[in-house]
Amino acid sequence: MQLEQILQYVFSGLSTGAIYALIGIGFSIIFNATGIINFAQGEFVMLGGMLTLFFLELLKLPLWAAIPCAVAVSALAGLLFERLAIRPLRQPTPINLVIITIAGSILIRGLAMLLWGKDTHAIPPFSGDEPISIAGATILPQHIWILGITLLVIAVNKFFFYHTISGKAMRACSYNRRAAGLVGIDVRRMVLFSFVISSVLGSLAGIIVAPLTMTAYDVGVMLGLKGFCAAIIGGMSSGIATVVGGLILGVLESLGAGLISSGYKDAIAFIILLLILFIRPQGLFGKAESERV
C-alpha cells in the first residue's frame, strides 16, 4: 500500500469530515439549549443548497449575493419551525419532540420537492475546480473553503458563547434552564435563538458542500445522519470535540472504503455510532473536557 494512497484517503476523509462536523455542531447547539435532538437539521442543510440554487438560477443573483440570501431564508425557516412546531407544545417530552422534528423534516422535504422538483442540481464551485496537489494527494479549492469555513464557525461560536451576553445566557440555559429562568434570562428566546443559529449553520454547510456533492430535495437525510454521528462522537459539544468527531468519522469512512471495502462505507458510520453509544455515551471526550453551550 502506497503512502500516497493513504494520504489521499486521509485528505478525502478530512474534507468530508469537516462537512459532518459543521452539521454536527448544529445538532449540539440545539441539544444543549433545549435538550432536543433536532432531526430536521439535515433539512436545513438541504435548504441551504436548494435556496442558493434558487437565488442563483431563478433570480439570477451572483454567488456572493445568493449565499447570504439563502442563509437568511433558512434562518427564517428555522425561526418559523421553532415558533410553529416546537413552542406551542404543551408537554414537550423528549418523544414528542423527536416525533415533531421528524415530522418537520418530512414536511420540509416534501415542500422542497413540490417547489423545486425531484431533480439533482449542481452549484458552481466558489473558486474554480482545478485540483490542488499536496504531497502527492489532491484536494479541490472547495475543500479549502469547507475547512476554512468550519474553522471560522468554531471561532465565531466560541466568541459568541463566551464573550457576548446572549451567548452567556444560552450557556446558562444549557447548564440549568430553571436557574437561568430565575435570574431573568428569557429561556424561550434562547431556545428560539438556538434554532436560528443551528439553521444558519446547517444551511451554510449545505451551501459549501453543494458544489462537490450536488443538491436535491432529499440530500438532507444522509448528511443529517452523518452530522448526528459526528455530534454523538463529540459528546454533543458545540466546540472542537464535535469537529474532531466529524473528522474521525470522515477519515475512518474514507480509510474503510479504500482499504477494506467500499460496500461498508455507511455501515462504518453506524457501527461507530453504536459503539460510542454502548461504550462511551458521553462521547469520546467525556463531559468534563467538552464544553457545552
Place this chain on the structure above:
Amino acid sequence: MGLRFVPFLIAIVTTFSANIVFAAAPIKIGGLFAVTGPAAFLGEPERNTAKMVVDEINRAGGVRGHKLELVVYDTSGDATKAVQLATKLVRDDHVAAIIGPSTTGESMAVIPVAERERVPLISCAAGIKITEPVKKWVFKTAQNDTLAVGKIYEYLQRHKQSKVAILTVSDGFGASGREQLKAQAAKYGISVVSDDTYGPKDTDMTAQLTKIRGSQAQAIICWGTNPGPAVIAKNAHQLGIKTPLFMSHGVSSKKFIELAGDAAEGIKLPSGKVIVADLLPGSDHQKGSLLAFVKDYQRHYRAEGDHFGGHAWDAVMLLKGAIERGGDTRAAIRDQLEKTRGFAGIGGVFNYSAQDHAGLNKDAFVLVEVKKRDWVIVK
C-alpha cells in the same frame, strides 16, 4: 315449441349486443408507473409520454375506430403497491393490456399477476430477468443492460484494452450492471482488476477512485444513475485520473453533463439514440420515430424527451400495432405482439418472437462521448 328457443334467442341477441357495445367502447390500457418516489425520474416521463401518445392516437381517430383509454396508477416505485394496482387494473378496470411498471423490482413482482390473469404486460424496466426466461404474457421495451455492457466491451476490445476497474452503485441497477460486467468480461478477453461499489446517496467517491488509481486498470467503468456518476466524474478530475472513464446508459441525458460540468468531457457511454437523434445518419431506421418523439415531447412538456419516456412510447406503439393487426382480445393482442417485426421505435428496432420478448439487439445502443458539453457519436 317456439318457446324452447326463446332463451337461445335471447342468448344470441345479448351476445351480439354485447359485442356491439364492446366494439363501440374504447380499448382500455393500464399504465403502472413510479411517478413519485425514488424512481420518479423513470416514472414521470413514462407517464407523460404514454398520455401524450394515447392522446395523439385518439386525435388521429384511434385504432381501427376504437379510442384508446389510458388508466394510469402511480406505484411510487413500491413492488407491493404495483402488484395491488396491477390486480386492480385487470379485475376492476378490465384493461386489455398493461404497460409498465417502471423498475425491474416492480416488474418482477407484477409478472405473476400478468401470467395468472392472462393479460399482456409490456414492462418499461431494463432487468434481463423480466424476459429471460421468456414468460408467455410478458414483454419489455427497455434495452437489456447486457447490450450496454457489450457495447463498451466491444469498444475496449477494438482498442486492445483488457484491464478494467468497475465501480457500481449498490442498488438494483448497479448490481445488475456489475453482474453483467463480470459475466461478459471473459468473452471479450477483458479482466476485471478492481471491483468497487458506492452507495446511491454517497457524496464522495475519492476513496474508491484512489484505490482504482493504484490498480492496473486501463479503463474505469462506472454503473449508476444520477447524481453518483457526476460525483465520480468530478472526483476523478480532482484526483487527476487520466484513465478513460466509461459510464452506463443510466446517465445518458443532458442532466449528467449539467451536473458533472467540465469533468464530463471525454467520458464515453452506451446510450439509446434519443439524445443524438439529430446526429444519426439518414439511413437509420429509427431516425423518423426519434425526431417525432423528441419534437412532440418538447411541445407538450417543454422538456427534452428522454429514453425513459421512450420506453413508454414504444410500449404504447407496440400495443397499437398489435391491436391494428387484429388484436381484439387479451390473447389476440399477446399473439400479435409476439409477431412484431422490424418496428422502429425509440429504444431500438424491435423484433419480438416466441423465444425473445425483449426484441432488441446491440444496435439499439450507440457509443457516445461528451465533447464541449454535448454528445457526439463515437465511430
